[in-house]
Amino acid sequence: MAQPQKPKSATGLASRQAATGLLIAVLDTRQALDGLIDPSDGGTAFNRLGDRDRRLARAIVSTTLRRFGEIEAALDRMLDRRPRKAGALIRILQIAAAQILFMDVADHAAVSTAMDQVTADPDGRHFKGLANAVLRRMAREKDTVLVGADAPRLDTPDWLWTRWIKSYGEETTRAIAAAHLVEPSLDLTVKEDAAGWAEKLGGIVLPSGTVRLVPTGRVADLPGYAEGAWWVQDAAAALPARLLGDVAGKRVADLCAAPGGKTATLAHAGASVTAVDISAPRLERLSANLKRLGLSADVVAADLLAWQPSEPFDAILLDAPCTATGTIRRHPDTAWLKQSADVKSIAVRQAGMIDRAVSWLKPGGTLVYCTCSLEPQEGEGQAAAAIARHGLTPSPIAADEIGGIAGVVTEAGYLRTLPCHLPDPNPRLAGLDGFFIGRLIKP
Ligand SMILES: C[S@@+](CC[C@H](N)C(=O)[O-])C[C@H]1O[C@@H](n2cnc3c(N)ncnc32)[C@H](O)[C@@H]1O
Numbered sequence: 225m226a227q228p229q230k231p232k233s234a235t236g237l238a239s240r241q242a243a244t245g246l247l248i249a250v251l252d253t254r255q256a257l258d259g260l261i262d263p264s265d266g267g268t269a270f271n272r273l274g275d276r277d278r279r280l281a282r283a284i285v286s287t288t289l290r291r292f293g294e295i296e297a298a299l300d301r302m303l304d305r306r307p308r309k310a311g312a313l314i315r316i317l318q319i320a321a322a323q324i325l326f327m328d329v330a331d332h333a334a335v336s337t338a339m340d341q342v343t344a345d346p347d348g349r350h351f352k353g354l355a356n357a358v359l360r361r362m363a364r365e366k367d368t369v370l371v372g373a374d375a376p377r378l379d380t381p382d383w384l385w386t387r388w389i390k391s392y393g394e395e396t397t398r399a400i401a402a403a404h405l406v407e408p409s410l411d412l413t414v415k416e417d418a419a420g421w422a423e424k425l426g427g428i429v430l431p432s433g434t435v436r437l438v439p440t441g442r443v444a445d446l447p448g449y450a451e452g453a454w455w456v457q458d459a460a461a462a463l464p465a466r467l468l469g470d471v472a473g474k475r476v477a478d479l480c481a482a483p484g485g486k487t488a489t490l491a492h493a494g495a496s497v498t499a500v501d502i503s504a505p506r507l508e509r510l511s512a513n514l515k516r517l518g519l520s521a522d523v524v525a526a527d528l529l530a531w532q533p534s535e536p537f538d539a540i541l542l543d544a545p546c547t548a549t550g551t552i553r554r555h556p557d558t559a560w561l562k563q564s565a566d567v568k569s570i571a572v573r574q575a576g577m578i579d580r581a582v583s584w585l586k587p588g589g590t591l592v593y594c595t596c597s598l599e600p601q602e603g604e605g606q607a608a609a610a611i612a613r614h615g616l617t618p619s620p621i622a623a624d625e626i627g628g629i630a631g632v633v634t635e636a637g638y639l640r641t642l643p644c645h646l647p648d649p650n651p652r653l654a655g656l657d658g659f660f661i662g663r664l665i666k667p
Contacts (some may be wrong), residue, residue, distance in 0.1 A: 311347030550658025603660025
């Protein structure tokens with residue numbers, strides 16, 4: 225007797241549709257992935273998915289962006305030329321190729337959901353035969369199509385590659401780009417008992433005290449989340465706040481504070497914190513985070529370039545907006561969203577923010593300036609220019625202030641962390657976000 229046909233997995237299709245929509249929004253309308261998947265926007269196809277499908281859609285789109293250059297190279301091998309007026313065809317093929325080449329997803333699920341999408345696309349459907357041939361060949365040749373390909377180079381946009389070669393040399397550029405190919409760890413800043421939490425969560429304790437684990441499932445389901453024992457923060461992002469030293473009882477400003485990882489560190493250390501950020505939705509997340517952690521701060525929604533505090537501060541942490549090229553491991557869309565010209569324009573804003581921050585410090589007060597950018601113009605360059613403009617004195621950072629993490633203190637006494645730092649035999653437990661951190665004293 226003929227077996228009844230299995231119904232098509234509608235949920236499987238929905239997650240691929242959402243992933244394709246997200247890819248289009250990132251690459252064609254230049255929107256950041258984080259904003260697109262923010263749960264506060266309940267109306268999106270992504271947010272209408274169930275938990276499991278949301279995780280799958282997110283994994284697919286992240287993998288597509290992380291491996292975009294290789295996916296394009298593989299598609300180029302299978303398409304003589306790219307059809308025009310084909311709707312979302314190419315984006316659908318990219319989403320399917322990511323699953324076939326790089327994910328633990330059954331090839332037939334990737335191919336059939338892609339074909340369903342192509343069929344439903346009013347322009348793409350004219351290319352059904354082509355799509356089917358390309359995807360079947362991709363599945364057949366998946367073990368050979370990228371043999372010998374230079375993955376770190378292919379998956380890095382030209383402008384970043386060129387700038388990194390100039391700033392860091394070829395060997396380090398390759399190491400940075402190779403680190404971007406690996407999904408990053410989940411890093412937690414714990415209030416206390418790092419070893420105990422590492423054991424409970426199946427993680428390790430880094431030299432700087434951060435607990436690191438390979439992420440599985442929902443963060444909010446992990447032990448310790450509900451009771452506010454820890455917060456999520458890359459190990460490098462956990463460093464700037466502690467470089468202000470003993471802040472207990474001091475009046476400290478956390479400028480550009482949301483979603484509040486550094487505010488939490490300062491408040492937990494006993495500072496009286498004023499947390500300023502321009503983004504009301506991001507400040508809502510900051511307030512929710514502080515509430516869960518049982519910590520408090522004076523939260524101010526304001527543009528730093530217009531705001532004025534009522535009295536000066538003992539210490540200021542300025543985590544300035546930047547190109548965020550140090551966080552490509554966590555946000556692979558950044559590599560394709562930002563461009564060279566962004567560095568220059570954002571550097572002008574950063575300098576304006578530094579000027580205001582310096583004017584709000586008491587004499588002898590400490591400014592820690594940081595950015596999660598790999599661009600020296602947003603880091604070392606800003607520190608040098610601020611010293612020249614304001615007569616600040618650098619306060620060199622010592623390796624033992626950061627648990628002795630190797631290779632991150634520069635000759636000038638700044639911190640320059642890179643995605644290829646902090647190696648580990650398990651690549652899923654290796655790496656740091658790329659940060660510049662400088663500590664400067666007001667005369
Ligand atoms: C790198 S993020 C801050 C991350 C945060 N310090 C943390 O540790 O969670 C940069 C922040 O700068 C804020 N921002 C950008 N322009 C600003 C401005 N003109 N005034 C105040 N905040 C601004 C953004 O809303 C964003 O939250």
